[in-house]
Amino acid sequence: MDWTEKYRPTTLSEVRGNNKARDKLEEWAETWDGHRDAVIVHGSPGVGKTSAAHALAGDMGWPVMELNASDSRGADVIERIAGEASKSGTLTGGEAGRRLVILDEADNFHGNADYGGSAEVTRVVKDANQPIVLVANEFYDMSQSLRNSCETIEFRDVSKRSIVPVLRDICRREDVEFEEEALEKIAEDTSGDLRSAVNDLQAVAEEAERLTVEDVVTGQRDTTEGIFDFLDALIKEEDAEGALRASYDVDENPDEMLNWIEDNVPKDYAGGELADAYEFLANADRWLGRVRATQDYSYWRYATDNMTAGVAASRREPKGGWTRYGPPSYWSKLGRTKGTRNTRDAIAERIAEREGTSVATARREILPFLSAMTHHCKNRDLTVRMAAVYELDEKEVSFVTGSGKDTNKVESIVEEAEELRTEETVEHSGSAFFDAGDGAENANDGDEPDATDSSGDDGQETLAAAGSTDDATTAESEPDTDDAEPDDDQSGLSDFM
Numbered sequence: 001m002d003w004t005e006k007y008r009p010t011t012l013s014e015v016r017g018n019n020k021a022r023d024k025l026e027e028w029a030e031t032w033d034g035h036r037d038a039v040i041v042h043g044s045p046g047v048g049k050t051s052a053a054h055a056l057a058g059d060m061g062w063p064v065m066e067l068n069a070s071d072s073r074g075a076d077v078i079e080r081i082a083g084e085a086s087k088s089g090t091l092t093g094g095e096a097g098r099r100l101v102i103l104d105e106a107d108n109f110h111g112n113a114d115y116g117g118s119a120e121v122t123r124v125v126k127d128a129n130q131p132i133v134l135v136a137n138e139f140y141d142m143s144q145s146l147r148n149s150c151e152t153i154e155f156r157d158v159s160k161r162s163i164v165p166v167l168r169d170i171c172r173r174e175d176v177e178f179e180e181e182a183l184e185k186i187a188e189d190t191s192g193d194l195r196s197a198v199n200d201l202q203a204v205a206e207e208a209e210r211l212t213v214e215d216v217v218t219g220q221r222d223t224t225e226g227i228f229d230f231l232d233a234l235i236k237e238e239d240a241e242g243a244l245r246a247s248y249d250v251d252e253n254p255d256e257m258l259n260w261i262e263d264n265v266p267k268d269y270a271g272g273e274l275a276d277a278y279e280f281l282a283n284a285d286r287w288l289g290r291v292r293a294t295q296d297y298s299y300w301r302y303a304t305d306n307m308t309a310g311v312a313a314s315r316r317e318p319k320g321g322w323t324r325y326g327p328p329s330y331w332s333k334l335g336r337t338k339g340t341r342n343t344r345d346a347i348a349e350r351i352a353e354r355e356g357t358s359v360a361t362a363r364r365e366i367l368p369f370l371s372a373m374t375h376h377c378k379n380r381d382l383t384v385r386m387a388a389v390y391e392l393d394e395k396e397v398s399f400v401t402g403s404g405k406d407t408n409k410v411e412s413i414v415e416e417a418e419e420l421r422t423e424e425t426v427e428h429s430g431s432a433f434f435d436a437g438d439g440a441e442n443a444n445d446g447d448e449p450d451a452t453d454s455s456g457d458d459g460q461e462t463l464a465a466a467g468s469t470d471d472a473t474t475a476e477s478e479p480d481t482d483d484a485e486p487d488d489d490q491s492g493l494s495d496f497m
Contacts, residue, residue, distance in 0.1 A: 002298060003202045004195050007170055009055045015048050016166050017158030017194065024153050025052060029060050029131065032098075038125045038132035040106065040147065042139040043155030046195035050104055050295065052155070053133045057100040062131070066102040068293050081124050081132070099130055104295060106134035107141040120356070122146045145353065157192025160184065166194060167201050171211065178211035185216045227252060227260055228325050234261065234312055235268050236319035243312035247304055254291075254303045258284055259328040261307055267323050273316045280310025343399045350390050367400065374401045377409050387417035388424070 009015045015022045021041075028039050041049045057064045067080055081103060122145045125132060134150065136142060167183045170176075186204070190197040201211075208215040230250045234243045250257065258281065265277050287303035290296070348363040355362065374383040377397075387397050394410050397403070403410050 003170060003174075004198045004297075007166075007173075007198065009048070009051050010058055012052065012055045012059050015052045015055055017162035018043075018048060018052070018155045021153050021155045022052060025056055025133075026059070028151055028153070029056055032131045035151075036128070037151050038128060038134060038149070039151040039153060040134045040136060040139065040142070041153050041155060042107075042136040044157055044192065045137055046193035047155045047158055048194060049135045049155050050102070053100070053102045053135060056133075057102075060098070060100070062098045062100040064100050064102060066104065068104045068295065081121075101128070101130055101132045102135065103132065104135045105137070105292075107136035107138045122149050125149050143349065143353065158194045159192070160187040163187035163190070163192075163194055163197050167197060170198065170201060171205070174205065176205045176211055177209070178205075179213060181213045182211045182216050185213055189216075231260065231264050231325045232323075234308060235265055235315070235323075238312055240309035240313040243308040244305060247308045254284070254300050254307070255288055258288065258303070258307050261311060263328045264323075264325045265311060267325065268319050269314065273314045276314035277311045280306045280314060283310065340399070343396060347390065347392065347396050347400065354390065370400050371402065376403050377401050377413060380409075380413065384413050384416045384420060387413055388420040391421070392417070 012022050012026055021043075025039070025041065028037075041053060043049055054064060054066075056062075065080075081101060122143070125134075125146065126149050134142075134146075139147070139152070139154075164180075164183050164187045167186060168178075168180075171178045171183070182204075183201075186197055186200050190200060200216075204215050205211055227250060230246055233246045238246055247257065252260065262278075262281050265281075266274060269277050284303040284306035287299050287306065291299045291303070344363060344367070345359070348359045348367060351357075351362040351366055352359045355366070357366070370386060373379060374386060377383045383397065383401060386392070386400070390396075392400070392414070394414050397410050397413055401410075
């Protein structure tokens with residue numbers, strides 16, 4: 001049995017290494033009826049965030065409903081959160097009529113196309129009738145509105161002096177003889193990750209009658225076999241069992257190992273054997289998806305079986321010679337496009353917050369239309385309105401339109417957008433973009449816009465209406481010849497997508 005699960009804390013007093021955070025979480029729960037706020041528990045992986053939430057529920061006598069934001073059915077997750085969080089006390093079985101809703105990987109809301117958007121999640125959290133704990137690794141990957149709606153508690157990396165007593169206690173319960181220095185070495189090498197420390201302890205203890213420093217050092221040396229040697233053994237030499245055993249000595253987690261194998265197996269496999277290998281890799285990817293959705297790391301074994309034994313079993317003929325294996329190609333692609341992706345995601349998040357949609361929908365469906373409608377800023381009036389509503393700077397306007405960010409046109413558009421925002425500082429300020437009858441000409445004539453002059457029920461018209469009314473302005477706009485082609489070093493939305 002996995003020792004991390006077997007020895008998971010059952011009460012907050014057993015949570016090690018984060019005493020202040022633990023006490024703050026307990027205080028939040030005990031005073032919940034007075035403030036009724038949700039809480040975000042954030043910190044590095046393996047420091048005990050989810051375990052602390054479950055231990056809290058045990059101490060409070062609250063039943064637990066645990067959901068995961070990485071679930072592929074994102075809209076269902078939001079509906080289930082809303083359902084559990086809206087229940088009155090009389091419908092729950094815990095003490096004081098409470099139950100604890102734990103939302104794990106809450107920082108992954110923005111990454112799923114099916115979510116109803118961070119605004120919907122924020123609404124659910126604000127209206128909850130039950131206590132909610134949102135668990136996150138990356139605090140700032142969550143939307144600002146969601147962060148501002150919750151209390152926040154940071155769990156820090158667990159210190160070496162807090163990890164060693166945990167390992168010592170486990171050894172005694174498992175009747176494992178040990179040297180104190182061996183436990184200190186494990187704690188030192190896991191860099192504050194208590195879960196990894198327990199996993200490393202179990203891995204070494206299962207191979208040694210008495211745990212010594214040499215066992216720990218030897219175990220580390222055994223796990224540093226080169227990835228290239230492993231690929232050679234997997235793809236060319238070993239049978240299914242041998243390939244699986246070889247994977248035990250590679251210092252890569254299953255997600256990383258899958259990327260290495262996927263990118264390099266086509267260099268030696270072809271035809272039917274390549275098709276079979278990719279089928280096993282697809283199965284491995286499904287198991288890894290289940291790990292992300294459930295946080296049950298026991299599924300790793302099934303992923304590893306498929307990507308190693310399965311790929312080796314797909315080989316139909318001997319492989320010889322030397323092959324130049326390399327790191328996954330997407331690593332370099334991610335490095336080259338990191339700045340562009342960050343710009344894209346920042347714009348998409350702003351659109352999603354305003355329009356009440358998901359970030360994925362804004363990125364996939366709205367941004368391409370904006371790019372086409374404002375290509376090279378030729379529809380200047382619409383570009384100014386877009387920059388005003390979504391508060392775009394020169395870099396972001398350049399990204400959407402495909403124009404160079406240092407051109408006079410982009411700079412002047414951003415300046416006009418700032419002036420327009422100042423003049424339109426009223427409730428539903430976005431009407432400058434959506435109201436077809438209130439164009440840039442009206443914004444410059446010195447008259448203040450009428451906040452009640454709107455065509456839609458809520459003071460806004462649709463994006464389609466804005467696009468149709470601005471078609472006529474295209475003919476009147478004067479294209480800037482220096483923007484006829486985007487700069488060579490400027491990655492635009494159309495290029496990236």
